[in-house]
Amino acid sequence: MITTPAIEVKNLTVGYGSNILLQNLNFTVNSGEIFVILGGSGCGKSSLLTNLNGLHQPLAGDVLIEGQNITTAVGAERQKIMTSFGMMYQQGALFGSMNLLDNVTLFMEEYTQLTQAQMQLLARCKLDLVGLLPYESYMPNEISGGMQKRAAIARAMALDPKILFLDEPSAGLDPITSADLDSTILDLSKNLGFTFVVVSHELASIYAIADKVIMLDKQTKSIIAEGDPKVLRDTSPDPRVHQFFNRIMSKEVA
């Protein structure tokens, strides 16, 4: 059986006006995979993510989400593609003036015809999946940084997407909280079959969750490595890749 990839990227050029960050990228994210985008600071990881999720238009090329071209889609067709994925941004993920339950129901109110009771029931399911059901009435500033990240994942799941984009989920978290978040991501992947596309430069997290990575390079504006991160760490002949993956002692990541 041939399954449509979750995401197909074809000849994609990412940048802003005349500032080209990444050129002619080609890669595929398979359904159910945890796919990690990595690379040095400023190489264009977050920009690539905003081209994949339709927030910014690529300078050239196409992005297909479950076979549908988000780059060319307009109107209702585009809206349909946009609701097939959820997004967790690096900064300010939650609305500070709403409790966690309202943060999750917000998108349902905008995009569905469900009753309040139905929305709340579904939102409680999402909060439960990330371990936050007892905190549904808490405000974002009343919970820890790690809990805020998990609440943001619950909110990204509000419309039952198949794909979740996470921009630097571990940023600002201590190693133990970060490992907890990795467990949540792995659970959601294993139990519910989500496809994750994650921007990260945290090696411990990359080794813990990634099925596949692509490594971006600022100088060549291209993908310089692709595959299983542990295999790349142990076998890549490319010094840039070797240096990235061996920043910490191997015993920490074995």
Ligand SMILES: Nc1ncnc2c1ncn2[C@@H]1O[C@H](COP(=O)(O)OP(=O)(O)OP(=O)(O)O)[C@@H](O)[C@H]1O
């Ligand atoms: N909206 C924008 N308009 C113009 N330039 C931008 C915009 N967003 C990012 N850039 C520029 O694009 C370059 C790459 O930024 P981006 O955030 O995509 O890289 P990154 O690899 O995610 O970086 P980091 O790891 O530091 O978060 C930077 O020079 C940045 O200033």
